[in-house]
Structure formats: structure tokens, C-alpha cells
Amino acid sequence: xxxxxxxxxxxxxxxxxxxxxxxxxxxxxxxxxxxxxxxxxxxxxxxxxxxxxxxxxxxxxxxxxxxxxxxxxxxxxxxxxxxxxxxxxxxxxxxxxxxxxxxxxxxxxxxxxxxxxxxxxxxxxxxxxxxxxxxxxxxxxxxxxxxxxxxxxxxxxxxxxxxxxxxxxxxxxxxxxxxxxxxxxxxxxxxxxxxxxxxxxxxxxxxxxxxxxxxxxxxxxxxxxxxxxxxxxxxxxxxxxxxxxxxxxxxxxxxxxxxxxxxxxxxxxxxxxxxxxxxxxxxxxxx
Amino acid sequence: xxxxxxxxxxxxxxxxxxxxxxxxxxxxxxxxxxxxxxxxxxxxxxxxxxxxxxxxxxxxxxxxxxxxxxxxxxxxxxxxxxxxxxxxxxxxxxxxxxxxxxxxxxxxxxxxxxxxxxxxxxxxxxxxxxxxxxxxxxxxxxxxxxxxxxxxxxxxxxxxxxxxxxxxxxxxxxxxxxxxxxxxxxxxxxxxxxxxxxxxxxxxxxxxxxxxxxxxxxxxxxxxxxxxxxxxxxxxxxxxxxxxxxxxxxxxxxxxxxxxxxxxxxxxxxxxxxxxxxxxxxxxxxxxxxxxxxxxxxxxxxxxxxxxxxxxxxxxxxxxxxxxxxxxxxxxxxxxxxxxxxxxxxxxxxxxxxxxxxxxxxxxxxxxxxxxxxxxxxxxxxxxxxxxxxxxxxxxxxxxxxxxxxxxxxxxxxxxxxxxxxxxxxxxxxxxxxxxxxxxxxxxxxxxxxxxxxxxxxxxxxxxxxxxxxxxxxxxxxxxxxxxxxxxxxxxxxxxxxxxxxxxxxxxxxxxxxxxxxxxxxxxxxxxxxxxxxxxxxxxxxxxxxxxxxxxxxxxxxxxxxxxxxxxxxxxxxxxxxxxxxxxxxxxxxxxxxxxxxxxxxxxxxxxxxxxxxxxxxxxxxxxxxxxxxxxxxxxxxxxxxxxxxxxxxxxxxxxxxxxxxxxxxxxxxxxxxxxxxxxxxxxx
Numbered sequence: 001x002x003x004x005x006x007x008x009x010x011x012x013x014x015x016x017x018x019x020x021x022x023x024x025x026x027x028x029x030x031x032x033x034x035x036x037x038x039x040x041x042x043x044x045x046x047x048x049x050x051x052x053x054x055x056x057x058x059x060x061x062x063x064x065x066x067x068x069x070x071x072x073x074x075x076x077x078x079x080x081x082x083x084x085x086x087x088x089x090x091x092x093x094x095x096x097x098x099x100x101x102x103x104x105x106x107x108x109x110x111x112x113x114x115x116x117x118x119x120x121x122x123x124x125x126x127x128x129x130x131x132x133x134x135x136x137x138x139x140x141x142x143x144x145x146x147x148x149x150x151x152x153x154x155x156x157x158x159x160x161x162x163x164x165x166x167x168x169x170x171x172x173x174x175x176x177x178x179x180x181x182x183x184x185x186x187x188x189x190x191x192x193x194x195x196x197x198x199x200x201x202x203x204x205x206x207x208x209x210x211x212x213x214x215x216x217x218x219x220x221x222x223x224x225x226x227x228x229x230x231x232x233x234x235x236x237x238x239x240x241x242x243x244x245x246x247x248x249x250x251x252x253x254x255x256x257x258x259x260x261x262x263x264x265x266x267x268x269x270x271x272x273x274x275x276x277x278x279x280x281x282x283x284x285x286x287x
Numbered sequence: 288x289x290x291x292x293x294x295x296x297x298x299x300x301x302x303x304x305x306x307x308x309x310x311x312x313x314x315x316x317x318x319x320x321x322x323x324x325x326x327x328x329x330x331x332x333x334x335x336x337x338x339x340x341x342x343x344x345x346x347x348x349x350x351x352x353x354x355x356x357x358x359x360x361x362x363x364x365x366x367x368x369x370x371x372x373x374x375x376x377x378x379x380x381x382x383x384x385x386x387x388x389x390x391x392x393x394x395x396x397x398x399x400x401x402x403x404x405x406x407x408x409x410x411x412x413x414x415x416x417x418x419x420x421x422x423x424x425x426x427x428x429x430x431x432x433x434x435x436x437x438x439x440x441x442x443x444x445x446x447x448x449x450x451x452x453x454x455x456x457x458x459x460x461x462x463x464x465x466x467x468x469x470x471x472x473x474x475x476x477x478x479x480x481x482x483x484x485x486x487x488x489x490x491x492x493x494x495x496x497x498x499x500x501x502x503x504x505x506x507x508x509x510x511x512x513x514x515x516x517x518x519x520x521x522x523x524x525x526x527x528x529x530x531x532x533x534x535x536x537x538x539x540x541x542x543x544x545x546x547x548x549x550x551x552x553x554x555x556x557x558x559x560x561x562x563x564x565x566x567x568x569x570x571x572x573x574x575x576x577x578x579x580x581x582x583x584x585x586x587x588x589x590x591x592x593x594x595x596x597x598x599x600x601x602x603x604x605x606x607x608x609x610x611x612x613x614x615x616x617x618x619x620x621x622x623x624x625x626x627x628x629x630x631x632x633x634x635x636x637x638x639x640x641x642x643x644x645x646x647x648x649x650x651x652x653x654x655x656x657x658x659x660x661x662x663x664x665x666x667x668x669x670x671x672x673x674x675x676x677x678x679x680x681x682x683x684x685x686x687x688x689x690x691x692x693x694x695x696x697x698x699x700x701x702x703x704x705x706x707x708x709x710x711x712x713x714x715x716x717x718x719x720x721x722x723x724x725x726x727x728x729x730x731x732x733x734x735x736x737x738x739x740x741x742x743x744x745x746x747x748x749x750x751x752x753x754x755x756x757x758x759x760x761x762x763x764x765x766x767x768x769x770x771x772x773x774x775x776x777x778x779x780x781x782x783x784x785x786x787x788x789x790x791x792x793x794x795x796x797x798x799x800x801x802x803x804x805x806x807x808x809x810x811x812x813x814x815x816x817x818x819x820x821x822x823x824x825x826x827x828x829x830x831x832x833x834x835x836x837x838x839x840x841x842x843x844x845x846x847x848x849x850x851x852x853x854x855x856x857x858x859x860x861x862x863x864x865x866x867x868x869x870x871x872x873x874x875x876x877x878x879x880x881x882x883x884x885x886x887x888x889x890x891x892x893x894x895x896x897x898x899x900x901x902x903x904x905x906x907x908x909x910x911x912x913x914x915x916x917x918x919x920x921x922x923x924x925x926x927x928x929x930x931x932x933x934x935x936x937x938x939x940x941x942x943x944x945x946x947x948x949x950x951x952x953x954x955x956x957x958x959x960x961x962x963x964x965x966x967x968x969x970x971x972x
Contacts, residue, residue, distance in 0.1 A: 022427075029421045077362075078309020127310065128599065214590035215345060217567065244635045250595060253636040255347035255830060256568025257530070257842050271636025272657050273838040279347075279567060281592070 012043060019047045027056060027065055031091025034062030064092030071101055075111045075124050083113075083120045138173075145169050167201070199234045200243060202227060207249075207282060216281045217252070221260075223280065224267035237269040240280065252279035292611060293647040297831050298353035300371040300527070303398050305357050306607055311600045311639075312355065312593055315344055319359055319523070319562060323367045326521045326558050327419065334451045337517055339559035341549060341586055345567040346593030348830035348839045349640025352564040355593065356525050364397045365405030365422050367560075368520045374531045375709060376825055377716035377727070379544045382551070383483055383502035384709045386509050389524065390482035393466070394474070404467045409519025411440065411464075414447040419519045426467060437468065448515060452557070455511040456504070462494065463515060475702070483508060484705075487753040499754065510556045517558020524552070525562045528829040530569035542574055546582030553585040566830065567592060598632035601642055608646055622649040630658055641837035648835065656836035677840065681848040684832055689819045696815055700781050700944070706814055708751035714817030715747065715777070717824050718855040721846075722865055737864065745864070746774040755788040762794035765804065773803045775863060780808040781929070781944060783964055805863060810945040813860055820855060911935060911942045916950040920958060925967040 019039025026033040039047045048058055056063045064070075070090045074081060081089055086098040093101075102122050105111040112123050123129070130138065152159045206226045210218040220240065227234045243249045253275040254260045254268070260278055268276040292306055309316075322340055329337050346352050353371075360369050370389045374380050393403040400423055408422030411429060429437055441464045448460055462477055469477050476490035483500045491498065500508060516522035526549075532541050549561055563586070565574065578586055596604060602619075609619050620628035623645075631637070631645060634657060645655050699706055715735060719727040726738040735747040748765055752758045765776060776798060784791050798804050809817075823845070826832050830839035855861055919934045920926075926934075932947045951958050951966055959967050 025427055026421075026424055029424050078313065080313075124310075126603065212571075212590075215567075215592040217345075217571075217592055241635065245633070247597075251635040252567070252595060253347045253638070254568060255566035256572065257533075257566075257828065257830070259568045259572050269635070272634035272638075272641050273636075273836050275636060275838060277636045 015039065016043050016046050016050075019043055020050060023047060023051060023063065024054075027051075027063065031070060032062055032064040034060075034092075038063065059092055062092050067093055067097070067101055068105075071098070071105060072110065075105070075122060078124055080116070081122045082116075083122060086122065142173075163201075199231070199239050200248075202231050202234060203236070203239055203243070204282070207280060211281065217279050218281070220251075220269070220278050220280050221264035221267040236267065240277075241269050248283060250281045250283055251277040252281070254278040292608065293643065293650060297826070298351070298357060300353050300356045300525075301395055301397075302357055303396070305361055306611060307354070307358050307361075308596075308600060308604050308607055309358075311596050311604070312351065315355055315591055315593055316358055316362060318342065318589070318591060319560070320363060322560055323363055323521055323523065326517060326560060327366070330517045330521070330558050331413070331419075334518060334557070337557040339513070339553040339556050339561065341553055341561040341563065341588045343563045343565070343570065343587050343590040344593055345565060345570050345590070347567060347595075347636075347638060349638035349833070349837055350593045350595060351639050352593055353527055354639070355564070356527065359523070359525075360397045363523075364402070365400050365409065366420065366520055367523050368393065368402045368406050368516055369397065369523050369525060371525050371527060373528045373825060374526065374545070375713040376531055376821060376828070377534065377537070377720070378709060378713045379541060380532075380548055381502075381709075382505040382509055382548065385524070385548070385552075386505045386512070387482045387484065387707070387709065389509065389512060389522070390478055393481075394478055401467070403463075405520050406516050406522075407464055407467050410448070410515060411444050411519075413518045414444040415440075422519060430468065441465065448518065451518070452514045455514055456507055459500075459508055459511045460515055462496075463512070481508070481512075485752040485754050485757045488755070491754070499757070506551065506555060509552065513552070513556035513559040521558050521560055523560045523562060525564065527564045528825065528831075529563055529565035529574060531825055531828050533569060533573045533828075538573065539577060542577040543579075543582075545574075546578045546586055550582050550585040561586075595637065596639060596642070601632055601637060604639060604642055605646060608643065612650065622646070622652070623655070627655050627658060631655065634658075638837065640833065644833075644835060644837035656834075677834075677844060678848060678852060680834060681832070681840065681845065682852065685819065685823060685848075685853065688822055688826075689815060692815045692819045692822065693811075696811055696818075700811065703782065705751050705753055705782065706779060706818070708749060710818060710821060711751070711814065712749055714814075714821040715749070715860070717821045718817055718858065718861055719864070721850055721855040722861055725864065744772070746772065747864070748774060748776050750776055750778040753782075755785070755791045758784070758788070758791045759794055762791065762798055765798055766794065770801055770803060773805075775805050775807050777807050777809055777860075779814060780810050780948075786964075807860060807863060809860070811943050812945050813858065816853075816855075816858060817860075820849065820853070823849070911946045911950045913950055913954060915939070915942075916947060916954065917957075920951075920954075920966070920968050925965065927964050928966055929964070931966060 016039065019037075023033045023038055026037050038044050038051075048063055051063045052058055055066060057066050067090060071086075074089055079089070083099055083102060084095075086102060087093060087095040090098055102111065102113065106113045106122070109125060111125055112127060112129050114121055114123055114127075114129055149161065152161050203223065206223045207218050210222050210226065212218070220236075224236050227236060240249065240251060244251050251269065251271060253271055253273075254265075254277070256278075260268075260276060264278070265276045268278045271277040292304075295302075319342065322342065326337070326340065344352060344355065356369065356371055359367075363369075370392045372385060372388045375384070378384075393401075393406065395402055397405075404426050405422045408424075408426035408429075409419040412419045412422055412425040415425070417425065429440060432440065441461075444464060445457065445460055449455065449457055459481070462481060466474065466477055466481070473493050476486060476493040479486050479490055480494055480496055480500055483502055483505050486494075486496070486499045513522050529545075532538065532545050534541060549563075552559060552561060575583065575587060605619060609615060609621075612622075615621060623631070627649070631642075637657075641657055645657055648655055696706070712735065716727050719725045719737070728736045728738070735749070737745040737747065746768070748761065750758060750761055752761055765774065768774065784795060786792075795806075799806055823832070827840070827842050827845035830842075832840045832845055834840060849855065856865065915935060915938060916931070919931055919938075923930065923934065928948060928951065931951065932944050935942055935947050951960075957969055959969050961967060
């Protein structure tokens with residue numbers, strides 16, 4: 001329904017109420033309101049003081065939703081926000097103020113600051129990260145491995161390294177990356193995926209060769225058939241379940257309707273609810 | 288929030304109470320978000336070179352594909368407008384169907400705002416050179432303007448859109464822009480027109496239109512809708528459960544049709560994002576391989592898989608759900624036993640749905656089925672023997688879905704609307720697939736051709752139209768058919784022809800006079816059964832019918848349950864279609880007695896009553912006590928049948944339309960019928 005402008009002068013309290021309604025709507029949607037959105041200049045002090053009483057913040061000539069609430073909302077939504085983008089995601093703030101608040105939240109333990117590529121990023125406190133002490137330990141570990149590789153490369157007699165040794169080192173780091181908690185424990189005693197045999201390398205090779213380039217998914221029966229030709233001794237089901245327990249692969253249940261034959265199902269390990277796990281993906285490709 | 292989430296094993300795409308773990312599948316939601324951002328940015332900078340995009344997301348049953356839709360609505364709304372489309376089981380996926388779904392979902396409220404409001408608000412913001420980030424504030428400003436001022440602003444917006452996209456339908460845009468400012472009845476009429484539905488005369492008058500849009504304009508309308516949306520809040524069409532495209536004997540044709548539809552949408556519309564979701568095995572082995580290169584380049588621009596939760600994410604999910612439990616007896620692992628809790632996370636292939644089932648079991652103090660049944664099965668699908676009381680499980684699921692369909696039919700009946708014709712047609716085709724001797728082929732929304740072993744072909748015409756002129760056209764088409772061809776005309780019982788539609792009534796009389804044509808009035812119960820069957824089979828095909836531990840029930844088991852327990856072949860409609868050609872002897876266009884041609888619910892007691900006790904009895908409403916109908920009739924004396932039904936249901940809503948009509952029939956001769964719509968107490972009329 002259209003509104004018509006009143007012929008006479010509208011009393012101030014009504015104008016203040018109207019301005020408040022408009023300002024609240026704008027604050028709810030945009031997070032910040034300023035200028036004409038706070039009503040005529042003569043009414044603005046009253047409007048602003050009411051809004052402040054309601055918990056909004058006055059910054060310069062604008063009113064905004066409390067910056068700390070905005071940032072806590074943003075972080076608790078699960079967003080990973082680069083510090084450089086923080087100002088854009090928050091309303092009515094400057095880059096410097098946003099960064100100051102992000103640091104404050106991090107020190108308080110309500111969020112975490114991580115370095116992704118070259119960018120400092122604010123992430124929720126629930127994300128699993130490596131703390132300073134753990135990072136230090138990791139750097140020491142990596143340094144010692146780097147020295148080992150350099151020594152092999154630059155020694156008087158040129159030497160290589162055993163791939164199995166390299167894999168053992170990398171596995172330790174890979175496990176550290178996929179560990180849920182207490183990363184130090186896994187770092188100290190890296191667990192080899194397949195200490196008995198070198199089967200994991202074969203499986204990984206088959207998986208990489210057969211994986212869909214978009215999704216990274218491969219069919220377990222196809223891997224089984226390929227390995228059966230190349231290396232019949234491999235117990236694929238056991239190896240895959242072990243790789244799953246070590247956090248190296250994602251095993252996915254069959255979702256097709258009558259698409260998995262009984263012979264193919266026999267090549268797949270069984271998962272929750274007894275459903276054949278017919279799809280596999282290397283986790284290093286996804287997460 | 289209540290603990291209802293524990294029993295909601297299938298995500299409702301329009302549920303606005305989302306329990307979400309944002310970090311789970313953040314890659315997938317980020318991919319859609321970034322595509323929407325790119326489209327918006329490109330639309331602002333260079334709209335004429337804007338292209339549409341497509342994405343495919345794959346995952347096993349219960350991994351959270353539909354949940355992803357709800358999350359995206361929350362994250363991106365109102366910066367994008369979302370439409371959720373499930374393909375039909377048998378009928379083809381046409382532009383008219385997509386348009387209808389898209390427009391009707393514009394009216395959906397998404398986290399506190401109407402999607403249509405968001406679309407128009409952001410468009411006006413864009414044409415007014417403002418930021419499109421806060422469309423609702425712009426809309427509020429527009430609503431505050433006087434009528435003239437608002438009309439002028441909308442006119443300016445229309446002009447600017449047409450400057451950018453001169454080939455769009457200006458009338459369509461004009462009506463679309465008016466949508467947020469309509470009264471509720473105007474809005475309903477406007478939505479029906481925009482969706483390409485057949486509007487009745489009162490709806491057309493209300494919105495000032497001369498005629499309905501017509502299905503032939505669906506592609507242009509979709510193009511207009513997509514382009515207009517791209518300037519503010521891009522349209523995201525989400526095609527879910529695409530495995531339903533695969534149907535025995537028809538999959539080649541249906542997948543080609545789908546490929547062509549998406550290719551046409553991507554080519555003809557600018558700024559549209561088409562998101563497609565399917566079961567991974569079905570897509571990889573059944574759908575993508577059947578698309579030709581040209582279709583594939585448009586349908587599969589990018590492909591991603593939805594990942595299963597890691598043990599850590601599973602714990603976080605349980606924590607989120609645990610917080611929703613009313614008065615918990617302790618922190619996690621409660622309600623699990625500590626040993627069960629730890630064992631759960633060692634299971635490979637654990638989906639969020641299975642996890643929710645496990646929590647539900649633990650909450651009820653039951654042992655965790657997943658741990659109990661985790662033996663090596665080694666078959667391609669769930670072991671049927673492992674499913675205890677399969678029939679009981681399926682019957683419970685069927686009854687729940689039937690109740691939900693009844694609730695939606697209540698809403699349709701209340702506004703005397705039409706059932707969505709595409710779904711109804713699909714329901715008829717699905718029911719017919721349970722009769723081995725019938726081979727059905729849909730050739731449009733309203734026409735189904737039947738081949739029957741050993742007999743001549745038949746046709747079924749679904750008279751879904753609302754406007755008398757459209758009904759006349761459909762009746763003319765029926766009258767043009769060979770008088771020897773046997774056919775069936777279907778019409779919802781609660782939508783009788785108005786007494787003022789004289790030409791339609793005359794044509795109806797001519798149709799009824801043909802001995803080869805049967806007029807079948809679909810009762811509320813008939814429609815509910817057909818729609819529930821369509822929904823049930825669709826869910827089964829998508830592996831969404833699951834047991835108590837979240838394992839999908841095999842499709843063949845579901846079909847066997849339907850065949851043996853629900854018995855579509857015993858439904859009046861199917862019995863009519865499978866009945867032998869009794870009228871062949873007098874076929875040849877002779878005038879037949881109308882009474883033998885009209886099958887009404889209340890006249891259908893012969894086939895139905897025989898089967899009711901053994902098959903469909905649990906699913907049909909109770910009989911209305913005669914005293915109740917009698918008391919209503921004593922009060923009203925003379926009334927339309929609809930009025931009597933309304934009065935009875937006001938007293939007790941459990942009684943259905945068919946039951947009331949049946950009671951009125953039984954009460955003859957105390958009740959006298961005048962035509963098919965008016966009843967009177969004897970001595971009153």
C-alpha cells in the first residue's frame with residue numbers, strides 16, 4: 001500500500017520512531033547505518049542515543065552492529081577469512097581496526113590466525129592447527145630430513161636415497177597433517193603404512209592412474225583387477241582398510257542401483273552397515 | 288529446535304532450521320559461492336558477454352547432497368535465488384516443467400526473506416547503480432514510495448534491463464517486477480501466470496492479462512527470468528536426484544532430453560548457474576557416458592564429489608546434534624556407551640545419515656545397529672535378510688509420505704487449485720509401471736498413450752486446465768480423435784466445471800456421449816496415492832528409503848513391497864485402464880448412457896471396495912458417520928457438495944472428500960442430488 005506525505009507537519013517523536021525503524025532494518029541487513037538513514041540532522045542525536053542503548057556502536061557519524069559481535073558471527077559461521085579481506089566482510093570498520101580486533105580474538109582463544117600460502121587468515125577455533133611449539137618441532141624434523149637429502153645429493157660420491165626411507169619420512173608428515181589431536185605423538189614416532197611389504201606404493205600408483213581427474217575418485221574393483229595382473233599377492237581389501245585407518249584414503253560406499261556385480265563387490269572392502277566400499281580417493285588430493 | 292531432527296533422515300531442501308558443520312564439504316559450497324560471485328561481478332561489468340555455468344556434485348546416498356542446497360541458501364541468500372528441481376520419473380524434463388518449478392519456488396521463504404523479493408530488490412539496486420548486496424533494504428525503500436513513484440522506478444528498471452538484453456520478454460519482466468508489491472491473491476495469480484500455468488478467468492482479470500503464458504513460451508520465459516536475475520541475484524537451478532533420469536528401456540531418450548535441456552538453458556540464458564547432484568555410480572556409469580560431447584561440454588563444466596566426514600568431522604557433527612538434544616544427561620559420548628562411541632569412528636564409509644541414525648538409536652537406549660551388523664556382506668547392495676521387518680519399515684515410510692501428500696493436497700484443495708500436472712502425469716505413469724500388461728508413453732503433460740498387450744491402443748488425457756477456453760481446446764482435441772479409439776479423460780473431482788462454462792459443459796456432454804471414452808473423476812485419495820507413489824519410487828531410486836541404521840533399502844525390495852502391499856493394479860484408475868474392452872460391441876460412436884461412462888469416486892465402489900480390506904484399507908480415510916452429515920444437511924438444507932464437505936471437515940478434519948460424498952450418496956432418498964454439485968434435504972428444494 002502506498003503512503004502519502006502528510007499535509008501538515010509530522011511531530012518529532014513520530015519522525016524519530018520512523019527513523020529508528022528504518023535504521024534498525026538497515027542495521028539488520030547492512031550492519032551499518034549513517035547519514036540520512038539515521039533521520040533528519042536535528043533528530044539524529046535522539047536516534048543515535050536510542051540505538052546505542054540498544055547495543056549498537058557509534059563510530060564517527062555512523063552507527064554499526066558491535067564490531068566484536070560481527071567478527072564472532074563471521075568466525076562461528078566457519079568462514080576462513082584472509083586478514084586482507086576482513087574489512088570487506090565486516091560493516092563500518094577500517095582495515096586496521098578489523099586487524100586489531102582479529103588479533104585480540106586470537107589472543108583470547110576465540111579464533112585462530114593461520115598462514116595460508118602467503119596470506120594470514122582468520123579461522124574458527126574448532127579448526128585443527130599446529131600451534132607454535134608444534135610448528136617448531138616440525139621445522140626441526142624437516143630440517144634434519146633436508147640435511148639428509150642434501151648430504152646424499154652433495155656428497156663426494158653421488159648417492160641416492162631409498163624410496164622406502166623417503167616414504168617413511170613423508171608418511172610421518174602426512175599423518176601429522178591428518179592427525180586430529182596430539183600431533184607431537186605422531187611426529188615423534190611416524191607410523192609406516194606398509195612396513196611388511198611395498199604394496200601401498202603399488203596401490204597408490206594404480207589409484208593415481210585410474211582416478212577421475214575432476215573428482216579424484218577411482219573404482220576399487222578396477223584397482224583390484226589392475227593389481228591382480230601386476231601383483232597378484234596384494235591383499236587389496238586389507239591394504240585399503242589399513243590405508244583408511246592411517247588417514248591416507250577416503251573409502252566411499254557404493255551408491256549405484258544394481259551397478260556393482262557380485263564379482264566386483266567381492267573385490268571391495270566392506271564398510272559401515274556392510275555396504276561395499278567401491279570408490280576410493282587419495283586424501284592428499286582433497287583435503 | 289526440538290529433537291525432530293533425529294527422525295529427519297532425509298534433508299528437506301526448504302528447511303530453515305539448519306544444523307550444519309560448515310567445514311564439512313566447505314570445498315563444494317565454496318565452489319558454488321565463488322561461481323555466483325563471478326557471475327554477479329561479470330553481470331555488473333559486462334552483462335552482454337555473460338555466460339551461464341554448470342557444476343556437477345556427486346556422492347553416495349546420505350552424504351549430504353540435499354543438505355548442501357540448504358546450506359547454500361543460507362550462505363548466499365539473498366545474493367542468489369535458489370530453485371530445487373527433482374526430475375520426473377517417467378515424464379520428460381521439459382522447459383515448461385523447469386519454468387513452473389523455478390517460478391513457484393520464487394515464492395518460497397528462504398531464511399526470512401521471499402526469494403522473489405530478493406530477486407526484484409537486487410535488480411532494482413543494480414539498475415539504480417547501487418550495491419546489490421542488500422536487496423531487502425532497496426525493496427523496503429521501494430515499498431515506502433507512493434504508487435506512482437514506485438511505478439516510475441520499476442519502469443526505469445525495466446528500460447535499463449531491456450537496454451542490456453533487448454531480446455527479452457518485456458511483459459514478463461514487467462509482471463515479475465510487480466510481484467513483491469502484489470496483494471496475496473494477486474501474487475498467487477501472478478505466480479501462476481509467470482510459471483506458465485493455465486490461469487482461470489478470475490486470475491487473469493486480477494493481473495490484467497488476456498491469456499495465460501502457454502508452454503510454448505517457456506524457453507523464452509526461462510531466458511528472461513535467468514537474465515533478469517543475473518543482474519542482481521543470479522538464479523541457481525539445482526537439479527537433485529538426477530539418478531531418477533535412468534529408467535529401464537527409456538534412459539537413452541530421457542538422458543538425451545535432459546542433456547538437450549541443460550545445453551539449451553546454458554546457451555540461451557545468461558548468468559544462470561546450473562548445479563547438478565546425483566549418486567556417484569549412477570552419474571559416472573549411467574548418465575555422463577550417455578551424453579554426447581556437445582552436451583557434455585555444457586552439462587559438465589566442472590565436477591566435484593561430496594566427501595564423507597573424517598572421524599574428527601563426525602565427532603563435530605555429533606557435538607552439533609548433541610547440543611540440540613533436550614535435557615541431555617551429560618556431554619558426549621552420552622547417549623553412546625564410550626566403547627560404542629570410539630568404535631563408531633573406526634567404521635569406513637560412514638555417512639552423516641548413518642551417524643544420525645546411530646545417534647537416534649543411542650538416544651532411545653538401543654544398541655547401535657551399525658556396529659551390530661558390520662559383518663562382511665560382500666553383495667552389491669544391502670543384504671535383504673539383514674533388514675528386519677522390511678515391510679513394517681516400508682509401510683511406516685509409505686504412511687508418512689502419504690500423510691504429507693494429504694497435507695499438501697489440503698492446501699491445494701483449500702484454494703480450489705489444480706494439482707501440479709507434471710507430477711500427476713508422472714504418478715499415473717509410475718502406477719502403470721506396476722501393471723505388466725501396460726506400456727505407457729507420455730507425449731506431453733496432458734496426453735498419455737497406452738499400448739496394451741493383445742489389445743488396441745488407448746489414450747489417457749489429463750484435463751488439468753483451469754480456464755474454460757483451454758478446457759475447450761483440450762476437449763476439441765479429444766473430439767477430433769477417432770471415435771473407435773478407447774480413451775480416458777482424467778479430472779480432479781474437486782474442480783468441477785463452473786455452471787457458467789456452457790460451451791465446456793456442452794463439449795463435455797459430447798465427449799461423454801462417446802461410448803469409447805470414459806470420464807474418470809480423480810478423488811482426493813486417488814490423487815494422494817498417485818503422488819505418494821511417485822514420491823516413494825523417486826526416493827527409492829535415489830536410495831533415500833533406508834533402514835534403521837541408514838542403509839538404503841534396495842529398489843527391487845521397494846518395488847516388491849509396492850506391488851504386493853500397496854497394489855496399484857487394484858486402484859480404480861488402473862482397474863479402469865486394465866478392464867477388458869466391454870464397450871467394443873457397441874463401439875462406433877453411438878450415443879451411450881452417460882451413467883456408464885462417468886466413473887466417480889463414489890461410483891467406484893465395485894473395484895475399490897473389493898480391494899480395500901486386503902490392500903489399501905490402511906491408507907484410506909474412515910467413513911463419515913451418517914449422523915454427522917445428516918446434522919450438517921439439516922442445518923444447511925440446500926448446499927453445494929463442496930460446502931457440505933467444508934462443514935463436515937470443520938467439525939472433524941479427518942474425513943476426506945470421497946467419504947463425505949459417499950455418505951451423501953448413501954443418504955438417498957433423504958438427500959436429493961441436483962446435478963453433480965448441489966444437494967438438498969428432500970422437501971427443501
